[in-house]
Amino acid sequence: MSTAAPVLEAIGLCKSYGRVRAVIDVSFDVRPGEILGVVGDNGAGKSTLMSMVSGALAPDSGRLQVAGRELLPHTIGNARSAGIEMIYQDLGLSNNLSIVENVFLGREWTGGVRGVPILRKKAMRGRTRAVLEELGIDLHDMNVLVEGLSGGQRQMVAIARALVTENEPRVMVMDEPTAALGTTESAGVNALIGRLRDRGYAVIVISHRIPEILSMADRLLVMKGGRNVYHGGTEGLDVERCVQLIVAGDFAAAGEVTR
Template sequence: MSGTPVLEAVGITKSYGRVRAVSDVSFDVRPGEILGVVGDNGAGKSTLMNVVSGAITPDRGHLLVAGRQLAPHTIAQARVAGIEMIYQDLGLSDNLSLVENVFLGREWTGGPPLLPILRKRAMRARTRTLLESLGIDLYDMDVLVEGLSGGQRQMVAIARALVADREPRVMVMDEPTAALGTTESRVVNDLIVRLRDRGYAVVVISHRIPELLELADRLLVMKGGRAVHHGPTRDLDVERCVQLIVRGADARERSAH
């Protein structure tokens, strides 16, 4: 894990009317690191990560990617900067094949500009190579996504993020195992670890505290739109996390005495 952050969020603030969804939150994540983000419903986790992904513009604060400030940006601009977000609903199309979903919106084409031709063979080969490199056992490139399990669908979404025009530096995953059983959750978490080991910075939003404590290198705990803890997971256990989620700054102050 490199000591230089690939992504830094500085003083991110976002309000909706009188409701402050995120209040002066700062955090960072490094290459080859998994950052877990945990908090109760309404804590501001998703809003914060939507700012990172370019889906939401903050009222105040800014992002740094590899030390360079990223101006107010769109999702497309965030992708150019190397930030990819995989949402909880995955955004897959059930009636398309595995390959078609991996390249959805990013199809490779050839031929004349006015009459482009899909490079199906190249996309199929790239998908197979990518899945094999990640240790994903999905061999039927033509299978419809509607026939895949929840864990397999999550893997397709991860592969789609990795096939971006510019290889991502940061992968943000919103509740990747929320709808999965124990076995499939373990498979997806193993894949997240492999992404980390390949040098990606991975941010995982989850309500599964024991799972995050085992998976993540560091944890960002949020309550009421604020960051109440940002540090190594070795400093925490389940009970401590729950205290921070419920009591926020009060829990920090009590632990200091």
């Protein structure tokens, strides 16, 4: 488990929709070189919480700090500038575009000849290949269309896209990265997430796969009814106790766990 100072801190975050309190006074942190698992039943507030972290939603109250500095205003662009990248469950890839085109979609590298903008295709292809190789991802043809890739390969392209940013990302947030994958491809994606941790990234993973997340996460955030009912280490926290926390929302019901 990482002993570094937190790179991201959420302090007393709250978000309501009318009378529905989606997130209630949630605080947590994540450190460089650490995987934080986020679990909870449907409607527990996980997605709303991570939408605030990514800048897609502004909290009603509370604050977010990146490397000790408060994140303001709460926008996606500002969160990205601070080094927070979100990979959604649907990945947001375009099937009719190549790997390179997806990685650089919306942030293409351009040059110019006599004032005429020209895409720097060779440079983008080289950068994409370098990122994939650094992560141990075996995708040789950068020009293949994404529609021809497997689910696991598509997930890896989405992760590579998050890394090819103007600012080096510090925090990677992944929403159900293995939900649509089989056992073999899930293992490949989880291994990649582990390599991101080893490279010093703080990785937040939302998942319903309790055994999987317990095996890979350094710490766990358990959500129920918009509240965090547990935030601590995974040592001594088995599947049964984790499920009890999710269902009962009661730390005592899950037995003694190392926090």
